[in-house]
Amino acid sequence: MNIFLFVTDLDHTLVGDKEALKKLNHKLEHHRKEYGTKIVYATGRSLTLYKELLREQLLLTPDALVASVGTEIYFDCQEYTTDSEWAEKLSFGWNRDLAVKVAETFPELIQQQESEQRPFKASYLLTEEDSIKVIPKLKSDLAKNDLKFNLIYSGAKDLDILPLYADKGLAVKFLQHKWQFGSHNTVVCGDSGNDIALFNAGEERGIIVGNARSELVEWYKANLKSYRYMAKSFYANGILEGLHYFNFI
Ligand code: GLC
Numbered sequence: 001m002n003i004f005l006f007v008t009d010l011d012h013t014l015v016g017d018k019e020a021l022k023k024l025n026h027k028l029e030h031h032r033k034e035y036g037t038k039i040v041y042a043t044g045r046s047l048t049l050y051k052e053l054l055r056e057q058l059l060l061t062p063d064a065l066v067a068s069v070g071t072e073i074y075f076d077c078q079e080y081t082t083d084s085e086w087a088e089k090l091s092f093g094w095n096r097d098l099a100v101k102v103a104e105t106f107p108e109l110i111q112q113q114e115s116e117q118r119p120f121k122a123s124y125l126l127t128e129e130d131s132i133k134v135i136p137k138l139k140s141d142l143a144k145n146d147l148k149f150n151l152i153y154s155g156a157k158d159l160d161i162l163p164l165y166a167d168k169g170l171a172v173k174f175l176q177h178k179w180q181f182g183s184h185n186t187v188v189c190g191d192s193g194n195d196i197a198l199f200n201a202g203e204e205r206g207i208i209v210g211n212a213r214s215e216l217v218e219w220y221k222a223n224l225k226s227y228r229y230m231a232k233s234f235y236a237n238g239i240l241e242g243l244h245y246f247n248f249i
């Protein structure tokens, strides 16, 4: 058994089956105590919605929280202070006000709740049907305004406009560098579109839970690699299955 960096999405990945979560928590807590393994949550949720989830689910305190689709990193999960070095990296080419102005010209885009509008993230609801024509047009309009951005569509309903160098995968690279982990001893777990960046950042060991959304399953099938594993089991049970598959536990 060796130390590893454990990174997981929350909704419909770590969270979804309370019994399985309890079992996984137990294993991870033991591993952290025994080998110094680090636990990171990489979620689309803002800190506000993360705290809501904490009231509903028994989650271990992570060593770092990557929130708002990779745009915020919190190391101190008692005080929740953001990492300023990370914020500085994201500022490149980012103009939130202009991005929002462009997005507002699309009536199909409905603003998500206020807590999900963050300094480095503008988020909307968009139906799958509308997404087909809206996403390419939005991309080209943003580019015409000289904006540098990263557009992520998840769960057939959420559209995030982020800075160019912002996603969950890049946040994990930042943590790997800080804590000296490589791809071979990092494992990332997810279920939907905003997790593709986790799997695509490099050769991290990837666990796609059995209940994953079609956008991720399709991407997985089109990009088969020996370091990615599609579990049969759902939620935390899928994570456990994958951790065994890669011999992490
Ligand atoms: C979470 C966030 C939301 C985001 C979505 C997909 O649900 O709360 O703002 O759009 O993840 O990344």
Ligand code: MG
Pocket (backbone or CB within 6 Å): 009, 010, 011, 012, 013, 190, 191, 192
């Ligand atoms: Mg998810």
